[in-house]
Amino acid sequence: MTTSLLPVLPVLLPLLGAAATVVAGRSAWAQRAIGISVLAAVAAVATVLLVQADRHGPVVSEVGGWPAPVGIVLVADRLSALLLLISTVVTLAVLVYAIDQRIVDYGRRTASTTFHPIFLVLSAGVSLAYLTGDLFSLFVAFEIMLAASYVLITRRTDATRIRSGMTYVTISLASSLLFLTTVALVYAATGTVNLADLATRVADLPTGLQTVLALLVVVTFGIKAAIVPLHFWLPDSYPNAPAPVTALFAGLLTKVGIYALLRTRTLIFPEGHPSTLLLVLAAVTMIVGVLGALAQNDLNRLLSFLLVSHIGFMIFGLAVSDAAGIAGTALYVVHHITVQATLFLVSGLITRRTGTVSLDKMGGLAKRAPLLAILFAIPALTLAGVPPTSGFVAKLALLQAGAGGGSGTAIVAGIVVLASLLTLYAVVRVWVRVFWGEPREPLPDNDPDDELVVGTARTSTPMYAASAALVAVSVAIAVAAGPLSAITTRAGDDLVARTPYRTAVLGDGGAP
Amino acid sequence: MTTISLAMAVVVAVLYSVGFYLLLQRSLMRVLLGVVVLGHGANLLLQLAGGPPARPPILDGTGDTAGLADPLPQALALTAVVITFAMTTYLLALGYRSWVLVGHDEVQDDLEDRRIARRRTVKASMGEEVEETGDEVGVDPGSAAASDDPVTSTADVR
Known part of the structure; x- marks a missing residue:
């Protein structure tokens, strides 16, 4: 165990940066510089945390100097440091894309008093959610993150955006209040909200009560992660936001839900055997999501449904609930954060070149924008899991875990393969409809059938560069698959053993 | 406890x-x-x-x-x-x-969702020959779409 102040920085730096961008509200360049340098610093801190956590065990920071079960702790173990690193890298790329899109749309000198501060606050919320070792702080982290996302999704509102914003805000509030209920019930039952402390105390509760609490946790985080019966809000709200915002939400927000589920399921409610409920949910999520995607004509909605479908893959690893399954989920989350954000960024570029999100009205874009065809093809094939890509590595880890888990998990592993093939069909169909065929003229921006307002035909090099950088990250994940899966395997072992986390937070008394 | x-x-x-x-x-x-x-x-x-x-x-x-x-x-x-x-x-x-x-504060239906649903029903009732014009069917009967669209109907009242 290492005690240090490092885990505080990923939360503190973006918050201070947000304040600084408000102060620098008149200078667009100062805001951009602050945003990019803060996120780069957080990425550096996350790298150090990952190395430390991997070498010496979880890095713990006691906020305010209060020791663990009483005070709030921030814990960076292998899983949270890894997710923090990849999330910050993706956030940074999205920020570069967003800054450049704003330059293209509103001019070089337009500063914003909301965009930059809110973007950094969102990043602080995501960091806190990954790092906190306290159930109530997790609630606060979700609220910081969601409040920032409400603002981002309803900025520059028109009638469509306000509709999707309302759906999103209402459903998120409902799930937040359910989360608060869970915290209240957990505290009433155990007298603590510290995650490491809960690990011991929940085990002493009656089985019925444990089941109730575990189910509440699944529903609460299930809404945030968009697991299938609870997913309806996602394809309705995400596609209407501007491309960088959608990319950020799709990459990070649902995955934070998955992380919360992963942390609470392994630490507080470990089952020790495959969970039938989660297996069924995973299978239904994968199939419903991908079939929903096949029915869509709107590019962004199609990608949103694919996002829902791939949440099912992560739930599958969690459902297997042995070390291999958890490690598979961790690897899948890392891969999926990158690839889903990339797809939405590239979709933003496509939309700008064609003036529409409707697949029926696109065609022949490969002749006008060959680079875009490649930029879309690589993450699309990665998402489907075609062999040399990171998607293949992550899916292989999940399938191996599923094959070792018994007959029930083997059946769902078959569904994983089926859903991957259907994903491949969906993305190849999109690619053919967008990039092949007769070239079409870009539609004017005030197209009445189109629900989005985009700056048609105005793209710039940094937007391509940011998307290309994320494609490079996902290729790098595939290249570094060996060391990376070694880390996630160790993370999976840690999570299933539970001892490293508890000892790090509570001292030697935390060992069972 | x-x-x-x-x-x-x-x-x-x-x-x-x-x-x-x-x-x-x-x-x-x-x-x-x-x-x-x-x-x-x-x-x-x-x-x-x-x-x-x-x-x-x-x-x-x-x-x-x-x-x-x-x-x-x-x-x-x-x-x-x-x-x-x-x-x-x-x-x-x-x-x-x-x-x-x-003009009001009611949460609306998702229009694209409705469009897809309507396209399916029209296809099913008219047979296979409209398959390629599916998108027109969804958008074209604008009057039928607008009458059950709360945005326009409430705006009229106002």
């Missing part, structure tokens, strides 16, 4: 049912009231986790903790109250913006 009195359990249950009922309404004002009521329910539950009502959360100097309430849930509830308050304000602003932009 803390147990709570029946009266308090009933109050919490009523607040939750009223809150969720209002949350399921179309009008954003009712949703807002639902969030407020539900927030009260959740905060009351959080308070009750600290012990029976009417006990002070302060030590009296004797070091005797027998008649005390647990102060932590009260601190948590305080945080949660502030968050709920902020969200309520935000929803109010959103409702106002919706009223300015579309």
Whole structure:
């Protein structure tokens, strides 16, 4: 165990940066510089945390100097440091894309008093959610993150955006209040909200009560992660936001839900055997999501449904609930954060070149924008899991875990393969409809059938560069698959053993 | 483990049912009231986790903790109250913006979703030959689409 102040920085730096961008509200360049340098610093801190956590065990920071079960702790173990690193890298790329899109749309000198501060606050919320070792702080982290996302999704509102914003805000509030209920019930039952402390105390509760609490946790985080019966809000709200915002939400927000589920399921409610409920949910999520995607004509909605479908893959690893399954989920989350954000960024570029999100009205874009065809093809094939890509590595880890888990998990592993093939069909169909065929003229921006307002035909090099950088990250994940899966395997072992986390937070008394 | 009195359990249950009922309404004002009521329910539950009502959360100097309430849930509830308050304000602003932009504060159906559903029904009833013109069918009968579209209908009334 290492005690240090490092885990505080990923939360503190973006918050201070947000304040600084408000102060620098008149200078667009100062805001951009602050945003990019803060996120780069957080990425550096996350790298150090990952190395430390991997070498010496979880890095713990006691906020305010209060020791663990009483005070709030921030814990960076292998899983949270890894997710923090990849999330910050993706956030940074999205920020570069967003800054450049704003330059293209509103001019070089337009500063914003909301965009930059809110973007950094969102990043602080995501960091806190990954790092906190306290159930109530997790609630606060979700609220910081969601409040920032409400603002981002309803900025520059028109009638469509306000509709999707309302759906999103209402459903998120409902799930937040359910989360608060869970915290209240957990505290009433155990007298603590510290995650490491809960690990011991929940085990002493009656089985019925444990089941109730575990189910509440699944529903609460299930809404945030968009697991299938609870997913309806996602394809309705995400596609209407501007491309960088959608990319950020799709990459990070649902995955934070998955992380919360992963942390609470392994630490507080470990089952020790495959969970039938989660297996069924995973299978239904994968199939419903991908079939929903096949029915869509709107590019962004199609990608949103694919996002829902791939949440099912992560739930599958969690459902297997042995070390291999958890490690598979961790690897899948890392891969999926990158690839889903990339797809939405590239979709933003496509939309700008064609003036529409409707697949029926696109065609022949490969002749006008060959680079875009490649930029879309690589993450699309990665998402489907075609062999040399990171998607293949992550899916292989999940399938191996599923094959070792018994007959029930083997059946769902078959569904994983089926859903991957259907994903491949969906993305190849999109690619053919967008990039092949007769070239079409870009539609004017005030197209009445189109629900989005985009700056048609105005793209710039940094937007391509940011998307290309994320494609490079996902290729790098595939290249570094060996060391990376070694880390996630160790993370999976840690999570299933539970001892490293508890000892790090509570001292030697935390060992069972 | 803390147990709570029946009266308090009933109050919490009523607040939750009223809150969720209002949350399921179309009008954003009712949703807002639902969030407020539900927030009260959740905060009351959080308070009750600290012990029976009417006990002070302060030590009296004797070091005797027998008649005390647990102060932590009260601190948590305080945080949660502030968050709920902020969200309520935000929803109010959103409702106002919706009223300015579309003339009412009702949450609308997803148009693209309806378009896809309608395209399927038309295809099924007209057979295979319209398959390629599916998108036109969805968009073209604009009058039929607009009449059940609450945006335009309420705008007319206004």
